[in-house]
Amino acid sequence: xxxxxxxxxxxxxxxxxxxxxxxxxxxxxxxxxxxxxVLRDINLSVHRGERIVVCGPSGSGKSTLIRCINRxxxxxxxxxxxxxxxxxxxxxxxxxxxxxxxxVFQSFNLFPHLTVLENLTLAPIWVRKMPKAEAEEIAxxxxxxxxxxxxxxxxxxxxxGGQQQRVAIARALxxxxxxxxxxxxxxxxxxxxxxxxxxxxxxxxxxxxTMLVVTHEMGFAKTVANRVIFMDGGEIVEQNEPEEFFNNxxxxxxxxxxxxxxxx
Amino acid sequence: xxxxxxxxxxxxxxxxxxxISVLSWLRENLxxxxxxxxxxxxxxxxxxxxxxxxxDWGFVNAVWEAKDRRDCFNINKAxxxxxxxxxxxxxxxxxxxxxxxxxxxxxxxxxxxGILLAIWMAPIWLPRVKGKIIIAFSVVFLYPFLAGYLFSGxxxxxxxxxxxxAAIVMLTAIVVHSLISLITGRTLPALLVSALGLAALSEKMxxxxxxxxxxxxxxxxxxxxxxxxxxxxxxxNWGGLFLTLVISGIGIAFALPGGITLALGRRSKxxxxxVLSTGFIEIFRSVPLITVLFMAxxxxxxxxxxxxxxxxxxxxxxxxxxxxxxxxxxTVRAGLQAIPKGxxxxxxxxxxGYWQMMGFVVMPQALKYMIPNIVGSFIGLLKDTTLVSIIxxxxxxxxxxxxxxxxxxxxxxxxxxxxGAVVFFILCASMSKxxxxxxxxxxxxxxx
Numbered sequence: 074x075x076x077x078x079x080x081x082x083x084x085x086x087x088x089x090x091x092x093x094x095x096x097x098x099x100x101x102x103x104x105x106x107x108x109x110x111v112l113r114d115i116n117l118s119v120h121r122g123e124r125i126v127v128c129g130p131s132g133s134g135k136s137t138l139i140r141c142i143n144r145x146x147x148x149x150x151x152x153x154x155x156x157x158x159x160x161x162x163x164x165x166x167x168x169x170x171x172x173x174x175x176x177v178f179q180s181f182n183l184f185p186h187l188t189v190l191e192n193l194t195l196a197p198i199w200v201r202k203m204p205k206a207e208a209e210e211i212a213x214x215x216x217x218x219x220x221x222x223x224x225x226x227x228x229x230x231x232x233x234g235g236q237q238q239r240v241a242i243a244r245a246l247x248x249x250x251x252x253x254x255x256x257x258x259x260x261x262x263x264x265x266x267x268x269x270x271x272x273x274x275x276x277x278x279x280x281x282x283t284m285l286v287v288t289h290e291m292g293f294a295k296t297v298a299n300r301v302i303f304m305d306g307g308e309i310v311e312q313n314e315p316e317e318f319f320n321n322x323x324x325x326x327x328x329x330x331x332x333x334x335x336x337x
Numbered sequence: 338x339x340x341x342x343x344x345x346x347x348x349x350x351x352x353x354x355x356x357i358s359v360l361s362w363l364r365e366n367l368x369x370x371x372x373x374x375x376x377x378x379x380x381x382x383x384x385x386x387x388x389x390x391x392x393d394w395g396f397v398n399a400v401w402e403a404k405d406r407r408d409c410f411n412i413n414k415a416x417x418x419x420x421x422x423x424x425x426x427x428x429x430x431x432x433x434x435x436x437x438x439x440x441x442x443x444x445x446x447x448x449x450x451g452i453l454l455a456i457w458m459a460p461i462w463l464p465r466v467k468g469k470i471i472i473a474f475s476v477v478f479l480y481p482f483l484a485g486y487l488f489s490g491x492x493x494x495x496x497x498x499x500x501x502x503a504a505i506v507m508l509t510a511i512v513v514h515s516l517i518s519l520i521t522g523r524t525l526p527a528l529l530v531s532a533l534g535l536a537a538l539s540e541k542m543x544x545x546x547x548x549x550x551x552x553x554x555x556x557x558x559x560x561x562x563x564x565x566x567x568x569x570x571x572x573x574n575w576g577g578l579f580l581t582l583v584i585s586g587i588g589i590a591f592a593l594p595g596g597i598t599l600a601l602g603r604r605s606k607x608x609x610x611x612v613l614s615t616g617f618i619e620i621f622r623s624v625p626l627i628t629v630l631f632m633a634x635x636x637x638x639x640x641x642x643x644x645x646x647x648x649x650x651x652x653x654x655x656x657x658x659x660x661x662x663x664x665x666x667x668t669v670r671a672g673l674q675a676i677p678k679g680x681x682x683x684x685x686x687x688x689x690g691y692w693q694m695m696g697f698v699v700m701p702q703a704l705k706y707m708i709p710n711i712v713g714s715f716i717g718l719l720k721d722t723t724l725v726s727i728i729x730x731x732x733x734x735x736x737x738x739x740x741x742x743x744x745x746x747x748x749x750x751x752x753x754x755x756x757g758a759v760v761f762f763i764l765c766a767s768m769s770k771x772x773x774x775x776x777x778x779x780x781x782x783x784x785x
Contacts, residue, residue, distance in 0.1 A: 123355040196689060199697070200688045244687070
């Protein structure tokens with residue numbers, strides 16, 4: 074009961090509703106891995122400022138879906154447009170989109186041979202051509218936001234998983250993206266470290282960032298999401314507001330999935 | 338049921354010390370069973386027999402100074418010893434071993450070249466010196482011109498004069514910079530900026546001022562060295578360990594960048610680049626080095642435009658460089674494949690371009706996996722250069738074998754070859770040791 078109240082009050086604070094402007098558009102997207110049809114006719118519109126949680130059983134194509142958005146995977150059919158730029162083979166478009174979309178990975182993917190500060194300033198200095206001092210200042214600001222400014226000169230291998238993931242989030246934020254994609258950000262973490270990462274993501278949501286999160290953390294979905302999308306077998310089976318989604322699931326597949334996972 | 342709970346952290350206890358005495362180690366490892374005792378005794382006897390035989394032949398009965406081989410035998414006889422090693426042949430031929438048929442009055446040029454290389458590269462290992470990458474690049478791109486002129490001599494055209502001047506300026510700057518860094522901890526540019534009172538200017542103006550200063554130094558050196566000439570020494574007279582080191586040095590310097598280029602080409606998405614790189618690598622790897630050397634010296638001239646003549650030494654060096662670049666390419670490719678895909682993805686997701694990703698993220702991580710193989714290739718390259726003796730270049734090995742053809746030293750086979758083996762062992766073992774040191778320092782691999 075205590076949890077529900079905490080979540081509802083956090084929800085109320087985050088009710089800054091998403092705008093109506095569409096920032097990511099997926100229309101009729103189909104993707105195959107060889108002969109395997111992994112994304113089937115995906116239609117999705119994400120609005121600016123919206124927070125979407127994508128859930129589903131493994132192999133349902135949720136990671137593939139968000140990886141198509143920044144071209145880490147190529148879709149064979151359909152249209153993907155991010156902030157008005159169509160995602161196709163044109164390298165300029167891909168670079169444009171990648172500079173506006175930040176991604177956080179399940180396995181953190183920090184660069185182990187660089188310090189935390191160097192990890193954060195690498196892209197701003199070499200892609201945005203920022204002077205080093207300015208990039209380091211911005212990096213330190215983000216490190217303070219994720220609450221680990223004292224780790225700036227450490228190497229990723231010297232930190233815990235939760236700290237590494239928070240550095241990864243800060244690294245993505247240093248490029249000032251408009252959209253943040255999260256691919257199971259807490260799945261590789263020990264349970265006691267999940268909370269610190271989720272807190273950072275909740276705080277990020279409060280600033281109005283458009284977020285697309287693939288996760289199994291349903292508590293996070295209830296607190297932060299405007300929309301929960303359930304995927305199974307490459308299709309979007311159901312999408313709804315979290316309240317409705319968890320309490321009144323419509324499809325049988327959704328009901329089956331919800332019965333199998335612990336809702337905490 | 339009563340709960341079992343402990344609130345206190347009992348703390349760590351010290352691990353027990355295990356004492357192993359020498360006797361118990363011997364008993365356990367060498368004399369544990371009766372057949373182990375037998376093997377140990379036989380092993381000890383074999384080691385003893387070999388070592389005493391070598392020691393007697395190589396040191397006790399050896400003759401260090403003699404006029405010729407017959408003289409060696411006579412000295413042994415006079416001393417009442419069985420025949421020992423005739424090291425006198427090696428010592429009298431030492432200059433030939435080291436320098437080949439290089440004119441004896443000009444040997445100082447080779448020594449100077451070696452000393453300059455040592456001075457040029459030393460700052461890379463000094464801890465307080467900054468700008469190590471610039472120093473390394475300057476060694477690869479400027480030193481060859483300076484050394485090339487020192488070794489061959491003769492008239493030099495404008496291009497050569499420019500490069501030699503640039504090399505001299507760079508070397509002086511590096512030496513001064515290293516001394517300043519060691520003593521005061523500042524870099525040369527920083528010192529110049531404060532000494533000339535330029536600190537107030539913007540960064541761009543400071544850089545321009547320093548460049549102007551460099552250009553002035555260059556002009557001075559150019560004027561100074563234009564009157565400076567050394568007599569020409571034809572490459573035919575280059576030989577011995579000097580020639581071996583020149584060929585393998587150039588081969589080593591080229592193999593790594595060439596290998597990286599070919600490896601990236603092989604992994605490229607552009608089909609023409611990929612096919613050309615793969616074809617190149619596979620052809621050179623399918624053919625023995627000796628065949629490549631033969632083909633280079635006979636067929637190379639056919640591919641070149643009219644009137645463009647390359648001397649044999651250059652043909653051989655080109656062949657060795659290309660051959661080793663191909664082997665290095667496969668080593669580099671293995672290292673690239675060892676990098677987890679997530680690193681590439683994170684770099685892509687951040688918007689890093691291809692060369693930025695390779696230079697900042699992938700290569701630094703991949704190189705430390707490749708070190709054992711890279712240094713192994715270098716060691717192989719050093720030893721493979723002995724093949725050039727077959728096509729008529731008088732490298733170290735051919736000098737060693739030429740001793741037994743010399744009239745006073747007819748039949749002296751073992752001593753020069755053993756000497757050569759010791760020299761190669763020292764060179765290769767040093768490289769191997771250094772590679773191990775690099776591995777530990779860069780922290781790659783299992784570090785065991």
